Amino acid sequence: MNKPLRRLQKIKGGSFIISLPSEWVRQHGLTSGSELLVYNSGGSLKVVIPTQPNNARELELTDIEYTKYLLSSYYMQGVSQIRVYSKGVMGQEQKRELRNLQLSHAGLQVEEEGFDYIRFSVRAQEPKDIRAEVERFGSQILQLVRDLARAAAQPSKEMCEDIYTRCDQLLKNYRLIIRTLALGSQREFELNLGLPTKDLILYAVAVRDLGRTLTHIKNASQTLMKDEKGSSVLSNTLNLVSEMFERALRMFLTEQLDGVQEIRESMKKVEQLTAGDVNAGSDFAKSVVRLASYSVALMDDAVHKSIRV
Known part of the structure; x- marks a missing residue:
């Protein structure tokens, strides 16, 4: 397959130019003097016809x-x-x-x-450093999982309400991150996140998985508030889930995949522990397994993000 290569040409003054395909120019009704947006996009250079946002x-x-x-x-x-x-x-x-x-x-x-x-x-201030924002968002979710583990051992209404309220606040952050990614993909020249297209897609997938993790923490705290039955087994299982989540988040951010097998083995252990507990089959036990499954999903996102061709 022939690659659509074009040669750079140097002009007087030290600038460089490159010709555009005439078919593309005619297709979009452009003429000499038409204005185009030219900007850096994740290491590539993009040429875009200016449009008014439909916002x-x-x-x-x-x-x-x-x-x-x-x-x-x-x-x-x-x-x-x-x-x-x-x-x-x-x-x-x-x-x-x-x-x-x-x-x-x-x-x-x-x-x-x-x-x-x-x-x-x-009138939102969309964050431009999406990696730092996702890292901060993930760290706050990690603390919620750890606190849910503490609450599971000796639940109290105050603990559960605190977790529930913090989840609501973080869902506000989640919506802003999704908005940022949407704008970064549709109006890149206005909000350039500096990510290749593939990474932008995988950040969106990972944030979706983080959002679902957050929703399950919120639901689990509500279930625990109603039952108020402590379980040392489920508390210890949630500590294991927090380790899975922390490892998966680090893998996604760094693309270092040294913890894949450990997370997969931990998922099996979570299923075994919850099945053997006296509360097996309860809504709370099911939430614990779901939380672990989203750590596995985040691990999958990390693996996919690390593979480049």
């Missing part, structure tokens, strides 16, 4: 839960202006639920409202 959406309020779901999805995919409207006067309870989304979505603000609409804008 405004309107939502008709029908079902409040469905509307909140869509609004959150628009936020995470990089939309910056979201207007929710209704055919009649919007109920105060519905408005209250919509306003409360400001607490769980960083930078989401009510810009304007009337009897039958409410308009949000997003």
